[in-house]
Amino acid sequence: MVDFEWYRSFIAIYKHHSVSEAAKTRMMTQPAMSQHxxxxxxxxxxxxxxxxxxxxxxxxxGKELYSRLAPLVESLEEATAGLKSTSLPNNKVFRIGLSLEYFQERLLPKLTDSGICSVSYFGTADQLIELLKEDQVELIITPKKFAVPGIEYEWLMEETFSIIAPAAAAIPVLHTLKEKEEWLSQQKWISYGLELPMIRRLWREHFKRRPLIKPKHVIPNMHAVIKAVEAGAGISVAPTYLFENSNTNLQTCFDSLTVNNELFIGYKSKHKHVPELQEIISIIRDEKVVILS
DNA sequence: GATTGTTGTGAAGCCTCAGT
DNA sequence: ACTGAGGCTTCACAACAATC
Structure with a gap:
């Protein structure tokens, strides 16, 4: 079977018309080159x-073989060189687990300006903690703090969820919680998940009970939820930062009925002092300052 | 740990060429 | 024609990795 090194030696000899010169360029002895x-x-x-x-x-x-081999071998060597350059310590690839919405709205604008190379993984809080536990990511941005040995959290921010409805929808003026709950229970709901995340929490905090609603649509993507509400498919709850600063066909319902959600940065304690981790955390936190200002 | 296969090195011998 | 230099091939051996 042909050894790839024979091809490289052949090309070196072809270029130098000499086994000895080819051996020098390939950091080999002349007999070894001759054997190739x-x-x-x-x-x-x-x-x-x-x-x-x-x-x-x-x-x-020999000429025929060279004309066929040279482009292929040079292409492979260029591919290897490219791989080496992206593996330099200065270009450390950082793996982050978070929600798609947070990534698109908050992290992406900051990452584009930083020198960090990143790979992002999207998922639910349960999925993200598994990624972190299995060392498939170095950092997660999560709404849940799981008590896992060796993993610690830093508070990141608080996001506010409001009830959203199509801009054209007629929202009645209601004064009591009972009236509001009755009206909301009669609406078509769009939920982020089957277990009604955030909707259930909003119900528990304001109405002190579980919601007795069945979602009309379940859409596990907050941007798509907002699009569906804009299109008149129903009402939902969404974090205010996703629609406040953009032109949307939305309106919020009952502004007092909001629910807050905390986000945390999670990482393994053994990585706490790794410079790249500290750098990405500072980038994430810097974004928070921009949002508040 | 012993065996086996692979790969590279150093040494020796051979060939060719240029200078005398 | 002789001789020295440069280059190639062959052979023996060492180092290393894989396998049992």
């Missing part, structure tokens, strides 16, 4: 170079 050439010629079944005085001149077969 002999092995390749044995494999091909005929001479690739004519030994003319003190030079090696390619035969027709």
């Amino acid at each position: 050439l002999a092995a390749l010629e044995a494999e091909v079944g005929e001479a690739l170079f004519a030994r003319v005085s003190r030079r090696l001149v390619a035969t027709e077969r």
Whole structure:
């Protein structure tokens, strides 16, 4: 079977017309280079170079082989060089687990300006903690603090969820919680998940009970939830930062009925003092300052 | 730990060329 | 024609990794 090194040696000999010179460029001894050439010629079944005085001149077969091999070998060497350059310590790839919405709205604008290379993984809080436990990410941004040994959290921010409805919808003026609950229970709801995340919490905090509603649509993407509400498919709850600063066909219902949700940065304690981790945390926190200002 | 296969090195011998 | 230099091939051996 042909050894890839034979090809590289063949190309070096072709370029230098000399086994000795080729051996120098490949950091090998001349006999080793000679053996590579002999092995390749044995494999091909005929001479690739004519030994003319003190030079090696390619035969027709050698020229043909060179024209076919050179682009392929050079392409492979370039691919390897490219891989090496992206593996430099200065370009450390940082793996982050978070929600798609947070990534798009808050982290992405900051990452584009930073020198950090990142790979993002999207998922629910349960999925993110598993990624962190299995060392598949170095940092997560999560709404839940799981008590896992070796993992610690820093408070990041508080986001506010409001009830949203299509801009054209007629929202009645209601004064009592009972009236509001009755009206909301009669609406078509769009939920982020089957277990009614945030909707259930809003109900518990304001109405002191579980919601007795069945979602019309379940859409596990907050941007798509907002689009669906804008299109008149129903009402929902969404974090205010997703729609406050953009032109949307939305209105909020009953402004006193909001629910707050805390976000935390989670990482493994053993990585706490890794410079890249501290840098990405400072980038994330810097974004918070921008949002508040 | 012993065996086996692979790969590279150093040494020796051979060939060719240029200078005398 | 002789001789020294440069270059190639062959052979023996060492180092290393894989396998049992």
